[in-house]
Amino acid sequence: MRIAVLGAGAWGTALAISLGANNRASSHQVTLWTRDPAHLAELVSERSNQRYFPGFPLPDSLRLTSVLDVAVEGADLALIVVPVAGLRETLRGIVACGKVVPVVWGCKGFEAQSATLPHQVAQEEYDGVAPCGVLSGPSFAQEVAQGLPTALTLASHDEEFSRSIAAQLHTARLRIYSSTDVAGVETGGAVKNVISIAAGISDGMGFGHNARAALITRGLAEITRLGLKLGGCLETFMGLTGAGDLILTCTGDLSRNRRVGLLLAAGRPLPDILRELGHTAEGVHTAREVLRLSRALKIEMPITQAVCSILHDGVPARLAVEALLNREPKAETS
Ligand SMILES: NC(=O)C1=CN([C@@H]2O[C@H](COP(=O)(O)OP(=O)(O)OC[C@H]3O[C@@H](n4cnc5c(N)ncnc54)[C@H](O)[C@@H]3O)[C@@H](O)[C@H]2O)C=CC1
Numbered sequence: 001m002r003i004a005v006l007g008a009g010a011w012g013t014a015l016a017i018s019l020g021a022n023n024r025a026s027s028h029q030v031t032l033w034t035r036d037p038a039h040l041a042e043l044v045s046e047r048s049n050q051r052y053f054p055g056f057p058l059p060d061s062l063r064l065t066s067v068l069d070v071a072v073e074g075a076d077l078a079l080i081v082v083p084v085a086g087l088r089e090t091l092r093g094i095v096a097c098g099k100v101v102p103v104v105w106g107c108k109g110f111e112a113q114s115a116t117l118p119h120q121v122a123q124e125e126y127d128g129v130a131p132c133g134v135l136s137g138p139s140f141a142q143e144v145a146q147g148l149p150t151a152l153t154l155a156s157h158d159e160e161f162s163r164s165i166a167a168q169l170h171t172a173r174l175r176i177y178s179s180t181d182v183a184g185v186e187t188g189g190a191v192k193n194v195i196s197i198a199a200g201i202s203d204g205m206g207f208g209h210n211a212r213a214a215l216i217t218r219g220l221a222e223i224t225r226l227g228l229k230l231g232g233c234l235e236t237f238m239g240l241t242g243a244g245d246l247i248l249t250c251t252g253d254l255s256r257n258r259r260v261g262l263l264l265a266a267g268r269p270l271p272d273i274l275r276e277l278g279h280t281a282e283g284v285h286t287a288r289e290v291l292r293l294s295r296a297l298k299i300e301m302p303i304t305q306a307v308c309s310i311l312h313d314g315v316p317a318r319l320a321v322e323a324l325l326n327r328e329p330k331a332e333t334s
């Protein structure tokens, strides 16, 4: 398959390396696109992505470009791996190229201001152009690029498309399951980033393993409550893109969202943290959108509310945690 990977950050580069690896059973011809010509020049001269993904040589067969038209020309699939904030612009760019390319996006979050999930952005920008879907699940970029075993889910409203693309991308090391529950898959991927900030805050404050397990479990309850309202299926929240990705990013120190939480607990100001991180931490914007949605839909999401107050209202982490702990007792399953 000819695959255009659109977005040369950590995740796009890892997927390009994995999908373009010569030792794969099914070989793909992969082109990696960056929007920045200066970044392209670095990728070409160093044959590695020093800016976003240092330490991983790019396969010789990987083609590189900063021209979107060139990337999608003749592609069987465009894998859009820019942050949620860039999804709309990238879809519009493909449409402007006049090419009919099936797309799969790998971003996880709600779009800022509109509180829409990626598939809703695609409905607005790409409806009727070509089949599309989402790739999500517990997958740190570094481990995928190292060829360590990883399982993901590819979801599309077009069942045949999700099965076919999952089968074509699937290998023993990158196991891809198919699904039609797009809203469920995307809600899990988006909200877990908020909960992993909470887990980082809790660990940074030295609250221990019990507190982290409680946050993961109650966080899953928040994901499930919101996801069901948005049309997702219960089974999806218990699967790879729900509980799976939540556990990974709440416990794994490779998570940028978790790292934001750890640094907030250390009292660092958010702008400094984001500058130092140098990568997208989708939970920061998504927290605000999820809180807005939860209020509109009358869903209780106290962890999200606490994270949002720390991130955006300047509430000290200690006070937000106190408020969370001092909530009235209630039934676990209500
Ligand atoms: N890094 C990881 O392990 C994983 C990340 N993801 C998701 O993938 C998405 C991208 O994450 P990363 O690659 O890690 O971020 P990153 O911060 O490493 O890189 C983002 C890349 O997107 C580019 N970009 C930003 N806005 C753009 C726009 N409007 N048009 C074109 N390019 C644009 C940046 O220049 C940069 O190259 C996020 O939604 C993230 O949640 C999903 C799974 C794993």
Ligand SMILES: O=C(CO)COP(=O)(O)O
Binding pocket: 108, 137, 138, 139, 140, 141, 193, 196, 245, 248, 249, 254, 255, 256, 257, 258, 280, 281, 282
């Ligand atoms: O989504 C991810 C792994 O599945 C990556 O999480 P972070 O964005 O927190 O690093």
